[in-house]
Amino acid sequence: MGGAATSGGFEGAGGGRDVAGRRFAVLGLARTGIGVARLLARRGARVTGLDLKPRHQLPPGIDEIEQAGVRVILGPHPVEELRGADCIVISPGIPDLPEVAEAEKAGVRVVSEVEVGLWWLRAPVAAVTGTNGKSTVTTLICEMARRGGRPVFAGANLGTPLADAIDGPADTPEGLVVAELSSFQLERTSSLHARVALLLNVTDDHLDRHGSLAAYAAVKGRVFMHQTPDDFAIVRAGDEVCERLAAEGRARVLRFGAPGTEAFAEGEELVVRAPGTDELRLPRSLLRIRGTHNQDNALASLLAARLLDVPPAAMAETLGTFTGLPHRMQLVGEVRGVEYYDDSKATNVGATLRAIEGLDRPGVLVAGGREKGGSYAPLREAIRRKIVRIVLIGEARRAMRAELGDLVPCEEAETLEEAVRRAAAAATPGQAVLLAPAYSSWDMFRDYVERGNRFAEAVRELAREAGREGGDGR
Template identity: 45%
Template sequence: MIDLSGKRVVVIGLARSGEAACRLLLKQGAAVIGTDRRDERQIGDDLCGLERDGVGLELGEQYLRSLLSADLVVVSPGVDLREPLFARVRETGIPLIGEVELAYRCSEATFIGVTGTNGKSTTTTLLGLILKQAGIPAHVAGNIGTPLCRVAPSLSADECVVAELSSFQLETVETFKPRVALLLNLAPDHLDRYDRVEDYYRAKARIFENQRSSDVAVVNADDPLVLRAAAQAGGRKIAFSRIGSLTEGAYVEGDQLILALDGRREAICRVSELKIRGVHNLENSLAAVLAAATVGAPPMAIRTALTGFEGLEHRLEFVAEIGGVRYVNDSKGTNVGAVVRSLESFTDPIVLIAGGRDKHGDFAPLLPLVRERVKRLILIGEAAGVMQCALASACPIEEARSLQEAVRLAAAAASPGEIVLLSPACASFDMFADFEERGRVFKAAVRGLVPPAYSIRGQA
C-alpha cells in the first residue's frame, strides 16, 4: 500500500486511465495536477468533472510544466516515455509509475495479468467468465476498457482482478506482482513506439518480473519467443500447447482439450464444441483454462463457461452471409501476427480488406499465406502503398478510398462459398477513432450491400 496523503502528484494523459488515476489519487488525499498535451477543446467535456472535484489542470503546450516539482508522476499508457523530460524526472529521483502500478499499490485484491501480442482481450474476458462460473469473485479490467484504478482499490483480498495488460502499461510497473501471469504469444508490434523489437518483448516480459515461487507463470509452449521471455520468471511455469502433449499444462489431444495439473488429467471438452473458431482462439482457450484451474476453478465450471463463450466483437466476428459469401469482422487484427492467425483460420478463398496506419511492422511474413489463401487484396489507408509493395507478387491488389468502397469492391470480387475478411494489420487512427469504430463501419457497409427487404443470414 502507498501513502499519498498531502503528496503532490502529476498525472500525465487524461484519457480513461488518466482520469481514473486522478480520481483515485484524490481519494487517497493527494494534491493532483492533471496534464495533457491536448487542449481543453480537444479533450472535451471530461475535464469539467475533474476540475470541479479538485484536480488542477495543465493542458496544451504547458502540459509538462509541473513535472519536476512533483512528489510522484503517474504516466498514462498512451504517453511515450522517450520524451526527453522523463529522463530528467528519473535523474532527479522523482518516482515515475503508471496507472497499473498505482492501482496495484492501492488494492488488496488478487491480480491475474494477461498479456501478449494477440488474443489478450479474448483470453481476459473468457478467464473472467470461467472464474465467475466457478463462484470465484472476478472483475475484468485494464487495457480491455475499464481502468484498473476504477476497479481494483475497492476490492477485498478474496476477490480477483483479471487484468489485460499492454506493453505500454507494463513499461511502468515496479512492484506489480500478479498471482498468475499469462504471456500468450509474441510477434513484432508497436515499432512506431519502440526503437527495437527487443524493447517491445522486454516490456511484455515484465509481467513476470516480481513473481516468486508461490506465483504462477502461464506460457505458450509453442512460441519460442515466449519461452525465452519467461526464462527468468520466478513463478511456477506451466505451459499450454496447441500442437503437442504436455506432462503438466493444457493441450489438445485429437478433438479433446486436456487439462493436466497437480497429478490429475481430465478432458475438459471437445475442440469441436468451442463456439469461437480459429487456431488463435484455441490457444486463447487453453491459456484461460490453465490459468483458471491454477486458482481453483473446477473442470465442470471451466467446461460450462468455455463451451458457452461466443467470442468478442471485432475478433473474427461473423457479420452476415449474403449471396453465399460470408463477411467476417476482424478489425482488432491490428498487426501482422494477428492477420496471420486470422488467415490460418479459414480454408475457403478469401477477399481480404487490409490497411490503415502503419505501425512500422514488416508485412513480408504475410506473403506466403496471402499467396495461398487470398484471391484478392483490397487496401485502404495510409499504409496501402507500403503494403502493395510488400505483397504485390501474392495476388491481385486494388486500393479503395474508404472502407465502404472496399466492402463494395470485395463484394463484387467474392463468389459464393468465399469469405470477405476485414483484418487490417494496421492501426485505425488514420481513418477512425479506434478499431471498434472501424469494425462498426465495416458491419454497416456489409448491411448496406442489399436492400432492407432481403434477409441476411447471421446479420449482426
C-alpha cells in the first residue's frame, strides 16, 4: 500500500504525477527545498528555486540543482515568477507571504514539499505528528523497523526531505517510510494516506501562525486524511482533542498510556495488545530515556511497530539501546554535584512542562526565547513543585517573569552563557539545571541546535573551571 492518496493535480497514467514541462516555483533552498527541486527536475518539471538569502549562506547543493537544470533566483521573489508558475512548493519555516497569497488567488496551486514527495511514494507510511514527542517516536519506530530487517526511511520534519525517499531502498511496498509531520507541512498536504497515523498530543504552539488552538488542532488532524477502515489511528488515552480528531477519520482508533488500552504500563512491564497480534510484554527497565512523557513515547512507538509487523526482539533491542535524541532532556554534564540537562528542543510550553515533570530532583530552569503566543499557566504547578529558581533570556523573558515571578525567584540574563553561570551559582549539589526554553530560538540563535550546543559548551567551560580549581567537573 503506497503512502499517497489519489487526489491532487498533475495526475499521470499508472499512478504518480505527470509534471513534465510544468512550471514549479520552490520557495526556500535549504536542505528540503534542494531535495524537492532535485526530484521535480528529475521528473521533467521546469523548476525555479527561490531564496531570500545570498548564495554564501545556502547549502552546497545549490550548485548541484543548477547543474540539473533548476533556475535559481536569490533575493526578493519576483511576483511574475510566482504568478506564472503552475505550482508553488513551500519549504518548512517559510511564513505566509503576500506574493504567494496573490499567486494562489490567481489560481496557482500552493503545496508543501511533503505533498510533492507523496505524489511518487510507493512505500507504506507511518505518519507521526503532535506538538511534542514527534522526533523521538519517529526515530524509535524507524530504528525498530531497521533492526527488524525492513528497509526504512525516516524524514520530512525530522530533517531529511521526504523527496529523498523517492526511488530509494525503502520506497517499495515491502519498505516503510516513517514521516514526522509538522503543522506547517500538514496544512498544505492533501495526498497523505498513512497505514498508521499517530497524533501524540496537541497543546498551545504556533498560535502566531494558526491563530487559535482549534485551528492548530484541525491542521494536526489532517494526519488522518484518506485513511481507510483497514488503517490505524493512534492517540493518547484521555486526550479529548486527539480522540475527537481521530474519530472524524475512517481508521480504527487505538490508544496508549492508560490501563485497558492497546499499550500501557503495568507494574514493571510495558504491555502492548495490538489488534491481530499476541500480547507483548517487555520489562520497563529496558527504557533508557528519562521521564513519564518518554514512557508514553515508547508505548506509542511499540504499538505502531507491532501494527507494522516489527519483530518483538527488534523492539526490545531498540528500547534497550536508545538513549534519546540530542537536545531532548540530554544530560550534557555534571559539575560540582549539579546535573545539566539540554532540552533546547522544548520550543513550546507543553514541551517545557514535560521536561520539568521529568526531573527527578529540584532544578533551576533556564527559559525564554521568541514569543509565539500561548499561556504560561500550565507550567505553574510543575514549577511550584520542582523548580527553585528561573533564569530568563530572550524576547519573552519579561512576559515570563511577570507571569511566573510570584512562584519562585526569577532573574534575567542577556546571554545564554550568562544564564548558565547564574543558574550554576543558584544550584546546589543534588539539584539540576534544565534548559527548557518554551520558545523558539530565532531571537538569539540560528536554531534550537545552536542554542543547545551553546548551552553544552557553557557547561563544559564550567567543568573546566571546576577542574582547574580542583573541584568535581565531570
